[in-house]
Every structure is written in C-alpha cells, then in structure tokens.
Amino acid sequence: MRLATWNVNSIRARVDRVTDWLLANDVDALCIQETKCKDEQFPFERFEEMGYEVAHVGYNQWNGVAIVSRIGIEDVEEHFPGQPGFAKDPEAEQVMEARAVSAVVGALEPSGPTTLWSLYIPNGRELTDRHYTYKLEWLRKLRDAAAGWLAEDPEVQMMLAGDWNVAPLDTDVWDPEFFVGKTHLSAPEREAFAALGETGFREITREFLPEPHTYTYWDYTRLSFPKDYGMRIDFAYLSPALADRVTGVSIDREERKGQGASDHVPVLLEVTD
DNA sequence: ATGTCGGACGTAGTCCGA
Numbered sequence: 248m249r250l251a252t253w254n255v256n257s258i259r260a261r262v263d264r265v266t267d268w269l270l271a272n273d274v275d276a277l278c279i280q281e282t283k284c285k286d287e288q289f290p291f292e293r294f295e296e297m298g299y300e301v302a303h304v305g306y307n308q309w310n311g312v313a314i315v316s317r318i319g320i321e322d323v324e325e326h327f328p329g330q331p332g333f334a335k336d337p338e339a340e341q342v343m344e345a346r347a348v349s350a351v352v353g354a355l356e357p358s359g360p361t362t363l364w365s366l367y368i369p370n371g372r373e374l375t376d377r378h379y380t381y382k383l384e385w386l387r388k389l390r391d392a393a394a395g396w397l398a399e400d401p402e403v404q405m406m407l408a409g410d411w412n413v414a415p416l417d418t419d420v421w422d423p424e425f426f427v428g429k430t431h432l433s434a435p436e437r438e439a440f441a442a443l444g445e446t447g448f449r450e451i452t453r454e455f456l457p458e459p460h461t462y463t464y465w466d467y468t469r470l471s472f473p474k475d476y477g478m479r480i481d482f483a484y485l486s487p488a489l490a491d492r493v494t495g496v497s498i499d500r501e502e503r504k505g506q507g508a509s510d511h512v513p514v515l516l517e518v519t520d
Numbered sequence: 521a522t523g524t525c526g527g528a529c530g531t532a533g534t535c536c537g538a
Contacts, residue, residue, distance in 0.1 A: 256538085257526055281538090283527065308527045309537075370538060412538095466538085467524035510525075510538080 248318070248353060248518040251277045252365065252408035252483060254464075254511035258282040258313070261509055262290045266297060268502060272515060275318045276352045278365030278408045280511075282311030289313070302350045310345040312365040312409070316352040324349045327364065328395065329388040333381050344369075346385075357520040359404065361489060366409035371430035379430060382412065386439035394446040397486060404492075407448065408483040410464075410511065413440040415450075418459030419479035431480065448484040452514055455496035463498055464511045472503050481514050492518045 251274050255261040258279065269277060282289060282305050289303045294315050302323040305311035314320065325348050332341035346367045354360040366389070369382040389407070396403055413436045417423040426432040444450060462477025469476060485493065495517035502512040 260526065281526095372538090466522080467526095468522050470523080 248356060248358060248361070248520070249273055249275050249515060250361075250363070250406060250408075250483075250518060251513050251515045252280070252481060253277060253513035254280040254367070254410040254481060254509060256281050256283070256509040256511065258289060258311070259284055261507070262293050264502070264507060264509075266293055268499070268513060269299070269315070270297065272499070272513075274515065276314065276316035276363060277513075278363055278406075279313040279315065280311075280365060280367040280410045282313050283308050284311055302348055304345045304348045306345050310367055312345055312348045312367050314348060314350045314352070314363050314365050316350065316363075318353045318356055319351075321351045321354055321360075322349075322362075327389060327392045329392055331381065331384050331388055333369070333378070335377075337377065358492065358518070361404040361406065361518075364405070364407045364409075366407060366411070368409065368411045368413070370412050371436070374428065374430060374433060382430075383435055383439050386413075386436075387442070390439070390442045390446060393443055393448050393484070397447050402488045403486045404489045405448075405486040406483055406489060406516075407443070407485075408514075409481065411440060411480055411482050413437060414478050414480055415440050415453075415482075416459075416479075419462075421460070421462075421474075421476045421478075431478065443484050447487055449487065449490040450482050451485045451490050451493050451516065452482055452496050452498070454490075455493070456498065461498060462500075463514060465503055467510050481511055483514065483516060489518070492520075494519050 463481035
C-alpha cells in the first residue's frame with residue numbers, strides 16, 4: 248500500500264499535476280491540504296475517472312482538506328474530536344475551519360482498514376498574533392485526540408499526515424537565524440509538535456529520512472527553490488501498529504520544479520501488508 | 521524589498537493569506 252500527503256496550494260490550479268503524480272507513483276491514497284475551494288468547486292470527476300474516491304471538506308477559498316483513495320473510503324469525518332475553531336473576535340463564537348478530514352481506507356486490503364487524517368495545522372502568522380495561540384491550542388487538542396485513539400485501541404492503524412507548519416529541528420530550515428522572532432521554529436511550537444510523539448505516535452518520515460536539510464517546502468518568493476531556502480514542515484505521525492509496517496519514505500523534490508508547481512512537494516510512504 | 525503565487529471580487533487592480 249502506498250500512502251502520501253501533499254499540500255497542493257489549490258486543487259483547481261494543480262489538478263493536472265496531482266492526478267499525473269498519483270498515476271506516475273502508483274499511489275493508493277493521498278491526503279491533500281489547501282484545496283482552497285468549496286466542496287462544490289472540487290474537481291471530483293477528475294479523480295473518479297481514474298478510479299479514486301474523494302472525501303473533501305472546504306467552506307471557502309481558505310484551507311480545505313481532502314483524502315483521495317482507490318482502495319475505498321469509508322466513515323468520513325470532518326474535524327477531529329476537540330478541534331478548536333477560530334474567530335477574529337475572541338468573544339465571538341469560534342468557527343470551525345476546514346483543516347481536518349479523516350477516512351478509513353483499505354478495508355478490503357490484506358492489511359485491513361487504515362484510518363487517514365489529512366491535517367492542515369494553522370500557520371500562526373506572528374508570535375504575537377491570536378493565530379499563534381490558536382495554532383498551539385490546535386496542536387495540543389490534536390495530541391489529546393491522538394492519545395485518546397491510542398488508548399481506545401492500542402493496535403489502531405492510523406496516519407496523521409499533513410502540513411504541520413512547524414520545523415522541529417534547526418536543520419529543517421536553511422538558516423534558523425532567519426526565523427528568530429518568527430513562527431514555525433519557536434519553542435512552544437516545537438514542544439506542541441513533539442508532544443504528539445509522546446503519545447506513542449511516531450513521526451515516520453524522520454525515521455527513514457534523517458538527513459539534515461531534507462525539505463518539503465520552498466517559499467515562492469526570494470528565489471527560494473533555486474537557492475534551496477527550504478523548510479521541512481510536512482510530516483506523518485503514525486500509530487505504532489502502522490509505523491511498524493512502513494518499509495520506505497520518500498520526498499519528491501522533483502515536484503517543486505517547473506511551471507505550475509505547488510510550494511510544497513509530496514511525501515510518499517510505502518506500507519507492507 | 522513577501523521579491524511569488526492563488527483566490528475573491530468583478531472584469532482591472534487591489535486585497536487577503538501563505
């Protein structure tokens with residue numbers, strides 16, 4: 248079974264590249280972030296004609312997450328239990344954003360059902376912004392949910408994959424000095440990210456690809472990709488039972504090249520039965 | 521110097537978000 252995650256930065260702008268990549272890489276199920284569209288705008292037919300089913304959550308031009316699978320999609324859920332919402336006014340009702348969708352895939356595979364979560368962690372914007380505390384709260388609640396799933400079933404087969412908007416190590420960026428006073432590398436963000444690992448979930452991409460400066464994202468500005476000013480912010484936390492089945496991980500840097508590339512590249516996991 | 525993208529609104533150019 249081949250599982251992947253990719254922040255595509257608009258599914259409508261990227262659908263050709265995404266479908267081409269799925270076929271070229273023989274991918275069974277893909278977690279997508281930043282579809283940037285409402286459900287009715289999602290190009291479902293482009294995936295369905297290739298034999299993929301789609302679960303999508305999108306309310307407007309912001310955020311938007313999806314799972315596409317050619318090995319079945321069941322029990323789709325939007326939002327994880329306890330997921331925080333957001334509103335500019337802290338006194339107003341906090342509104343849920345399209346940042347988390349789950350589905351059970353592979354129910355008829357030899358390996359049995361696997362639950363995928365496609366996650367788009369809030370960006371944080373600035374250290375003093377209310378979006379930053381929202382981000383930290385979001386990660387803490389996700390940790391609580393992960394601990395709950397594992398307590399409920401220690402053998403659960405589950406992947407928490409997506410754009411985490413956190414660079415856990417200094418070697419996950421081209422220059423940590425650039426990020427002093429900015430988000431993504433701050434201690435609270437790193438602690439909140441690491442707390443997922445304290446539940447028993449394992450960040451599997453690091454286990455297979457420990458080399459420093461192995462990036463998944465390059466900003467569109469500043470000639471970031473030619474200069475290799477990248478960041479490693481896309482990860483996959485796996486339940487212990489699923490992590491034990493992973494035989495390989497790759498980051499497809501080639502997808503950042505050429506016209507019409509997303510600013511993120513796909514991360515692909517090979518999972519044995 | 522957020523230097524580039526993508527979407528909304530609206531049909532050009534500006535704003536938001538990353």
